Amino acid sequence: MKMDSDLLHSPAVGLAEEEEADMNDWKLPLAFMKKRHSEKIEGSKALAQSWRMKDRMKTVSVALVLCLNVGVDPPDVVKTSPCARLECWIDPLSMSPQKALETIGANLQKQYENWQPRARYKQSLDPTVDEVKKLCTSLRRNAKEERVLFHYNGHGVPRPTVNGEIWVFNKNYTQYIPLSIYDLQTWMGSPSIFVYDCSNAGIIVKSFKQFALQREQELEVAAINPSHPLAQMPLPPSMKNCIQLAACEASELLPMNPDLPADLFTSCLTTPIKIALRWFCMQKSAKLVPGVTLDLIEKIPGRLNDRRTPLGELNWIFTAITDTIAWNVLPRDLFQKLFRQDLLVASLFRNFLLAERIMRSYNCTPVSSPRLPPTYMHAMWQAWDLAVDICLSQLPTIIEEGTAFRLLGSQCSLKERQQAGLRAEITTSTVSALFWHSPFFAEQLTAFQVWLTMGVENRNPPEQLPIVLQVLLSQVHRLRALDLLGRFLDLGPWAVSLALSVGIFPYVLKLLQSSARELRPLLVFIWAKILAVDSSCQADLVKDNGHKYFLSVLADSYMPAEHRTMAVFILAVIVNSYNTGQEACLQGNLIANCLEQLSDPHPLLRQWVAICLGRIWQNFEPARWCGVRDSAHEKLYTLLSDPIPEVRCAAVFALGTFVGNSAERTDHSTTIDHNVAMMLAQLINDGSPVVRKELVVALSHLVVQYESNFCTVALQFIEEEKNYMVPSPANTAEPGNLTPVRDSPAIPRLRSVNSYTNIRAATTARNLNKSLQNLNLNEEGGPAAFSPGNLSTSSSASSTLGSPDNDEYILSFETIDKMRRVSSYSSLNSLIGVSFNSVYTQIWRVLLHLAADPFPEVSDLAMKVLNSIAYKATMNARPQRILDSGSLTQSAPASPTSKGTHIHQAGGSPPMPSTSSSSLTNEVPKPPAREQPATRPPYTPTLGGQAPHSHQFPRTRKMFDKGPEQAAEDGDEPGGHRNYISPSLQTGLCDWSAKYFAQPVMKIPEEHDLESQVRMERQWRFLRNTRVRRQSRGITQKGVSRLDDQIFINRNPGVPSVVKFHPFNTCIAVADKDSICFWDWEKGERLDYFYNGNPRYTRITAMEYLNGHDCSLLLTATDDGALRIWKNFADQKNPEMVTAWQGLSDMLPTTRGQPSTSAHSLARRVSIYLDRSKQGGAGMVVDWEQDTGLLMTSGDVRVVRIWDTDREMKVQDIPTGADSCVTSLSCDSQRSLIVAGLGDGSVRLFDRRMGPNDW
Structure with missing residues (x-):
């Protein structure tokens, strides 16, 4: 025996026990630490819809005004010899002046039609003032509220004047006639876009702004003083929605390099790829690519709108790069206005970025209004140069290996193609086979992936996001792009907002038309993220029949439960308060699909299936009767006893809206409502307050109906x-049972604990009625x-x-x-x-x-x-x-x-x-x-x-x-x-549940992140626990010692009724009748004092520390059967109520030594209930075991009630078989055997593994 005793107290055995206890700290489950306990049950803040264009416009008319006067140079410009002469890639001296003018005008129109083929184009070649006026007024009249473009080429007239005039001609072409910008504003109206291709074009922009300001002042004067002469005249149009693009600053001349076209600015705006390639070949770096000449560039095979060809791929890359530069440099609102509002305006501004880069190399600075930040040095231009370099390096080989490419690149007729024995399809496929596609998009996706994987928490948005958008519709890169996009959206609502602002919405909407099965999980995830942040997209989905995509995903039994959950969430958003969505989904058999998923083992799916059902028949009678025919309400009854509180809550919501329709009721309908109401009433003592809150709302629907x-x-x-x-x-009350409550500065006020806000200040803070x-x-x-x-x-x-x-x-x-x-x-x-x-x-x-x-x-x-x-x-x-x-x-x-x-x-x-x-x-x-x-x-x-x-x-x-x-x-x-x-x-449960999809789901939880603050704090607490265990083990090994020193004595605010030591720190909780005081027994300091919130004439009879090894919670039990759990106590953080419920709902007025008999009169029993101080019962007693999360409750009742705190449900009632109260409870470590001490002096042992019939 002595050997066994020595072995038991040996250091080796103690060390092993200590290590095992330390490991158990990490394994112990935590109670009441779910999000429903730590968060306020409410939805996230609504996203300001800055991404959705409210005033989307279209350029419907284009005025092409060319003042060339071919063959005659203007008097104020001295041209070099040789000089730039090409206009719209045509040499005007190669043909007669009139034919050259007409050809140039026709070419310019074709160049614009590449960007906006449906616009109405009108040419005005070497016009007079009256012709310009007639043209502009006619286009404005036909365009109504849409945008009109005015393109002005002034290469054959004098430069603009400082008075705000441009030049046109008289009828006989013998004089230059000035045209005031003020008059042009009047004729063009607003909204308009102006393009000025002439020297000193910046003067026009300045004059335009001055005249626009003048008009605004005139409008203000007319509005303030109706008797003013200006008020009697037609009000001038406002120029606020006008855009200007000018070729150069006010003091600059256009480049005259003979290797460049004379209308270099127009070429950049309308033929960007062609001028970009020519400019690239003129740079010194182009010499590194052997065999590439200006003539060879004209033979690049392909079409601009065919991405499979070299020319089409270059155009695709150019669009992605200019979009990316603009999105990264411009403010979000300006980017939306210039690059997402109007297709033609967006194209012109993308090309304007190229014009700035090219023309600045010739000491010419293009001007825009609104003004853009400098972009000519952006790093993405290097990616463009690389893409051009890779393309041009293949060009000699491609041309040498087949005439098919030359035929495709040239303007040969169909007869010539037939003579060559080649079809366009063969030519395109041959090009694709021999052409090495650019790695640009793959490399940019890799850069985006690196940003997602390696980036720090707080960082700038990824530059590659617009490029991801560009490749979404590409068969080659689509799958990878969708995967990366989903990972990006998972970062949070801010990422969703960014993606929407860059213009991703129409792309992912179009992808719903795809039948590719491999895209389903990715698209469902992406749409769940979008709708969790912005539910207004429901209308767009229904309009494009996108809801059918998610109905098919939900009905697909081979899809994982996670994806079906996201699909039903999307459908729940579509039918939420949207009658059109409800009708569409009802026709899509949504109710039957949802009912089939009610028994799925995945709890989140069950929850959202119930919410979806509740939303589809909310204020929508056809869906309700469809649910009646399918016995939907009866099938929902099974979820009322679901182990997950959120699922029970969702079921209550669905049944509440089921009885909440405002349509006329029949006898059948009333019977159903009554049955539903009585089923709901069984949740009156559910352990979760979110369920009981939803129960109140559900019953309120019934109250309104009847x-x-x-x-x-x-x-x-x-x-x-x-x-x-x-x-x-x-x-009167027993001494000490009534605790005086004073508003003392030493007593911290409760933080907003639901409606218990600022209890001690309630009498002064509220103006009671x-x-x-x-x-x-x-x-x-x-x-x-x-x-x-x-x-x-x-x-x-x-x-x-x-x-x-x-x-x-x-x-x-x-x-x-x-x-x-x-x-x-x-x-x-x-x-x-x-x-x-x-x-x-x-x-x-x-x-x-x-x-x-x-x-x-x-x-x-x-x-x-x-x-x-x-x-x-x-x-x-x-x-x-x-x-x-x-x-x-x-x-x-x-x-x-x-x-x-x-x-x-x-x-x-x-x-x-x-x-x-x-x-x-x-x-x-x-x-x-x-x-x-x-x-x-x-x-x-x-x-x-x-x-x-x-x-x-x-x-x-x-x-x-x-x-x-x-x-x-x-x-x-x-x-x-x-x-x-x-x-x-309303409880906000559905909106709060939707926050799950808006928050990151791929991110490692903080408690599992080794470097997170939460993890480090937890590790510190577990090290503290180790230190305490080591100290206690040392004290235990010393054996019994005399208690000579009194280490703590203080006066509590109320008479103590329950005292509880914290298991690991020097805190002691002392409860009086209705308050809890916390003391540091080592320092003798009072740490906190707060009110439990139990009604008067009830008293606190038990306390327990939950999660004592980690983030401690305090459970208080009162003799009316109520249980309350608090957090943030004892450290001046202001206590907050985590949850509360009725642990025992049938407390009996029994006494400790005298069992209740029928001889007790009704008055005696009532009197005991009215004043607990007359009662000698035990109140409520509890026993808590952290390992299992089970809470045993009993007291002045004839049962031992067991609660599962994880499920927040009563799991078992064990009858005591005695008429006296239970005064104490204890369980074995396996929670199988329960020992109860009773008020009559007996001690009873119960085995909770026995069936109800065995008691």
Whole structure:
């Protein structure tokens, strides 16, 4: 034995145990740390739709004004010899002047038609002022509100003047006639785009802006002073939407290099590839490519619009590069305006970037308005040079190896092609076979991939994003581009916004027409990301039949569950509050597809299938009846017991909208609604507050549909509450049980914990309504400070509703609580009242119970529903018109539009003071001088129509409501308030759930990232745990020592009832009746003090630390059966409530040594419920095991209830078989054996593995 003892205490054994314990810290599950516990249940902020062009335009008319005067040089320009002469790639001296002019005009039109073939083109060759005026006014008249382009070539006339004039001709071509830019503005109107190809063109831009400013001033004067002469004249058009492109600055001349065309600026704008290749060959770097000449460039095979050919590929690369430069340099709004609003404008500005690069090399700076930042030195131009270099290096070989390429590149006739024995198809395929395609796009995708893989967290957007857009429709690069795009969108909403702003939307929309199966997962992922950020795309999808794509994905059983989940999420967005989408998806058999997925093992899929069902039949009667035919509501019932709270919540949402349609009801429909309501009511004590919140909203839909029935029930409850006197609680309490609450600076205020916000400041921060005037006063005669017992009152006062013209609400929390108790008393005392077999009565009682929920957001919502009905009932019924109790025995279904004529007040006169409402306060005994805290007793409805048991007696509350004000207006019908509350109730669950798809799903979670702050903090805590274990092991090995030193003594604010040491730090939690104080027992300092929020006349009877080894939470249990869990305590962070629920809903007024017998009178049992201080029971006891996440609860009940905190569900009730209370609980490490100590002195052992029939 001694050897065994020595071995047990040997360092080796201790070290092994310590290492095992350290490893267990990493393996232990964490309770209540899901996103639903740490986040506010609300959607993300709506994305400002800056990417969607609201004023998309089209250039519909083009005026080509050429002032060349071929053969005559203008007097103010001295040209070099030789000099640049080509105009539109035609030498005007090679033919007669008139023919040259006409040919140049025709060529210019063809060059523009390459960019906008559908525009209306008009040429004006060497015109007069009148001809220009006629042309411009005609085009503007036909274009209406669309854009008109004015192209001016002034190579044959003098340079523009500083007075804002350009030159044209007289009729005889003997004089140059000035044309004012001001007049041109008047004729062209707005929106317009102007292109000036002449020397000193910058002067025109400056003059244009001056005249535009002058016009704006004239408009302002006319608007301010209608009597001004300018106001009597036709208002000049505004020039705000005008764009200008000029060939050079105000002091610059056009280049005269004979190797360049004379209209170099026009060539850059209209034939960019041709001039770019020529310019490249003129550079010194081109000499590195042997055999390439200017003549050879003319023979590049292919077509500009065929990407498979060399010429087409170069054009494709050029578009991608200029788009990328603009997107990376320009502000987002300017990029959208110039590069996404108008196809022709976008093409001209892409080509303008090339013009800036080429013309700057000849000391000529193109000008634009709006002005662009310099782009001629951008690094992407080097990628363009490389692409050109690779293409031209192949050119000699391609031409030498076949005449087919020369035929394709030349302008030979069809007869010549037939003589050569070649078809265009063969030629194109031959080119593709011999031509090495540029690696540009593959390399740019690799760069994008590097950015995604290696980039830091905070970085600039990737330069290659526009290039990814360009290759989405390419068969070669599409799959890789979609994969990289999906990874980019996964970075978060900011990435989605960037992708949309660059113009990715129409590309991914078009890809939905593809039948390629390998694209499905990628497209579904991308669209889920887009719709999670911007749901307005639903209309675009339905318009293009894109919803059918996702319907097919959802119906594909071979698709992984993750992809089907994203597909059903997309469909849920499409049908969300969008009738057209609902109709389209209903025709696509969405409901049947969703019902088939309800039993899928993937929880997120089950959740979104339920949400999708709830949305498709929300306010859409055809879908609801389709669901009825498919028994959709019955199939959804199985999800009400799903182990995942979010799935249960989604099922409640779907069933709530199922009964929430506003269409007329038939008997069949009413029966279905009743069945759904009773199934929903079973979730009244669900462990998750998000489920109970959704339950309130779902029941509120039923309340709205059957408003008249619920008004009748409400009036009956009010009558019974008025006529039945509940015994008052004792005015005294045991010493120490009533903790005085003072607003002390040493006590931190609660952070916004739902409606428990700033509890200690509630009396000063809130302007409570008139009904609060009956609140008790404290001993000093001042306002009673808020204790947790007042929390319900204060929160409901701020959230419940009265009439629109009066802030006073109808039902206070006190009144509602008394209603609950009266319904129980009446059943036991044979008070004939409301029929307990009525569905409406049962739902009303459920709502009363939820109004007393320990989680404030749940109680607030329930209070809104109750008060909305109470308002309508009391404002439209006199006391004598209230039906007797017998009229409610048979509750006939009511039409949703009926207002309950049997309780509707005849006429439109204001209501008289009701006996019912006035007696609500008069019947209550006057409060004593000392504050009497109120309480929220637990309650379990009897859904089967049976009378409640005696153990459901709740305790009394002071009722301070005075009912509606006599002066309240009654002119409005109740229908005017129909939408005042219930329809607007919502929990935000669906929008919050959608945030999952907007956030990164591929990113490593922070807790698993070895370098994250969260991981490092967790590692520090586990090292602390190791140190504590080592110290405790040393103390244990020393054996027993005398307790001579007192290390901690302090006075707690309240009399301690429960004390709990933190397992790893020097914090001790001390609970009094309704508050918790935290002390550092080593330093003797008070760390924090906050209020638990339990009602008055309840007390804290148990506490437990959850996740004590990591991020600690504090669980508190009170003797009314409520459990509350707090975080951020003991470190001055302001405590926050994580969750709360009714752990035990049937607490019995038993005593420790005296079992409850039938000899106890009803008055005794009621008295015990009214004042817990008279009760000798154990309250509530709990036992927690971190390994399994199971919570054992018991106390003044006859069962041991086991909760699974991961599922937030009750998993088992073990009957104790005794009449006395349970005073203590303990379990073995495997959670199989449970030992309970009872108040009668017995100790009982239970095996939870046994079946219910074995107890």
